[in-house]
Amino acid sequence: MARLTGCFIGFLLAAAFSSASADENRARINYLIHCQGCHLPEAAGVPGHVPRMHGFLGYFQHSERGRKFIMQVPGAATASLSDAHLAELMNWLLTAYSADELPADFKPYTKLEVSEYRPHLEKDPDNTRAEILSDIARTLPALAKQLKVDDGY
Amino acid sequence: MNKFVYGFLFLASAALAELKPEPLMRIENLPEKYPPHWIIAVDAAFFHMSNGKVIVLDANSDNAATRYKGMFNGSFIPQFYQGKFESKMYIIETYHSRGNRGERTDVLTTYDKANLQPISEVILPPKRASSMPTNFHLQMVEDDKFALVYNFTPAQSVTVVNMQKQEVVGEIPTPGCALVYPMAGRAFASLCADGSMMSVQLDGNGGQLSSARTEKFFNADTDPIMEKAVIHDNVAYFPTFHGRIVAIDLSGDEAKPVGDWSIVEGVEGGWRPGGISVITADSEGDLYVMMHPDGTEGTHKYPASEVWQIDTENRSVRRRIEMALPVLTIAVTRDDELLVGTTIEMNIDVYNRASGSLLRTLSDFGQETPFMLHGAN
Secondary structure, eight states: HHHHHHHHHHHHHHHHHHHHHHHHHHHHHHHHHHHHHHHGGOOOOBTTOOOTTTGGGGGGGGSHHHHHHHHHHHHHSSSSSHHHHEEEEEEEEHHHHGGGSSSTOOOOOOOOHHHHHTTTTOHHHHHHHHHHHHHHHHHHHHHHHHHHTTOOO | OOOHHHHHHHHHHOOOOOOOOOOOOOOOOOOOOOTEEEEEEEEEEEEETGGGEEEETTTTOTTTTTHHHHHEEEESOOEEEEEESEEEEEEEEEEEETTTTSSEEEEEEEEEETTTOOOEEEEEEEBBBBBBOOSSSSSTTTTTTTTEEEEEEEEEEEEEEEETEEEEEEEEEEEEEEEEEEEETTTTEEEEEEEOOEEEEEOSSSEEEEEEEEEOOTTTTOOOSSSSOOOETTTTEEEEEEEEEEEEEEESSSSSEEEEEESSSOOOOOOOEEESOEEOTTTTTOOEEEEESSTTTTTTTOOEEEEEEOOOOOOOOEEEEEEEEEEEEEOOTTSOOOEEETTTOOOOEEEEEOOOOOOEHHHHHOOOOOEEEEOOO
16 A cells, blocks of 8 residues: 555656646646635636736736736735745746737746846836836737727726 | 504503603713723624624623613724714725615715714725724824725725815825824825835825835744734834734834834743734733634634733733633723723623723623724723
């Protein structure tokens, strides 16, 4: 039995290292614990109160300021997560729920990058968000139409 | 049928003729300045929240009938503030057009202390935080000129109300920071999830003049600070989950941490702070902290079997007062004579503060869950 269990754990470890699934599970669990209470399952958001990340979050990657912003909103920046785990969580959110909105050259966050952005907590999320999105809309007219629909979350 | 009714009326009026008529509609006012032993119980009506009440009681009276002074209602866990200068009490409350659903209206209602009647209402943006009562959901600054209402939608912000004009004058975002802790002058502080505190200075119109952040002074993972605090002489004292007291000076332009110390170090029994109101102070500035033994992760709302009196100058425990029955919330009357606490049976036990002896239990005053108590100003 003990040997069997050992085998089983070995198998799990092998599975974890051979694919990204363990990290993905951890990201998913961290989302459940730290974000889902407000952002709801499937990152659906609450109209008028909490932005929908599903099918939207990726847009922010079209702007340098946007890339920082989503690490500086209070829910993300003050989460009780290490920089590495927050990077992992955000990368998962972006690819799992908003891959279609990502730019072709999207680079995942590193923990170092998160540690740089995170201490500068966003002071006025609504206005900064509106500015970032209108900048993106101006510089990338192709995206503008889609963005308008979701502007006010 | 008709005959029967007439017969009945005839009998009734014959009986009434023998009774002396009592004067009806005798409405008495309460004193504008409540006597020192009166207390105010804020009852959240936890099991049917749209029927909260604010009840005025004489905690020094053994007469169950006359110690009840009156009440007014407060809908959906009212948050309460007692005027410091005028004979008024204030609540923020929430109504829905169909009772428990429909269009939401939040309102800041002013009550006259003498007749417990509403004097005025300010309609608020419908976003006040709906949560268990604390003393820091509704506060006032600059001699009660500006009211501050804590919002959670779940974006966090503070609505500013000019009380003289009775109008909403602004909304200040407090991203990542909760509740309103009044500062000296025209300013407030909020407690932030990253372990810091934010201070906001208001301009004369109630808009934001400036804002600042302290360094991080607590760690929400290792020893979280409780949002429950007491403010004495412009210093806020926050208990932590593990039994430290953290002092924040609110007298300057910015909130400033001015030290912290453990009240449980070297004490056997695993004592920790806990409960609903958790901490209060007397007029000399001694703190009273609600404590329970065998504390561990998750016991921070446990009722207190002891109240510890803390000397803030020497940072020492002056005294441990045993509760006859554990309490959920406490208050000290303004003359420091009585210590009152809502027990786990939802009655109010009245102690002599100095001797720690139980004087009486206030029960059957129409209460259900009187989660917050206040000594009358």
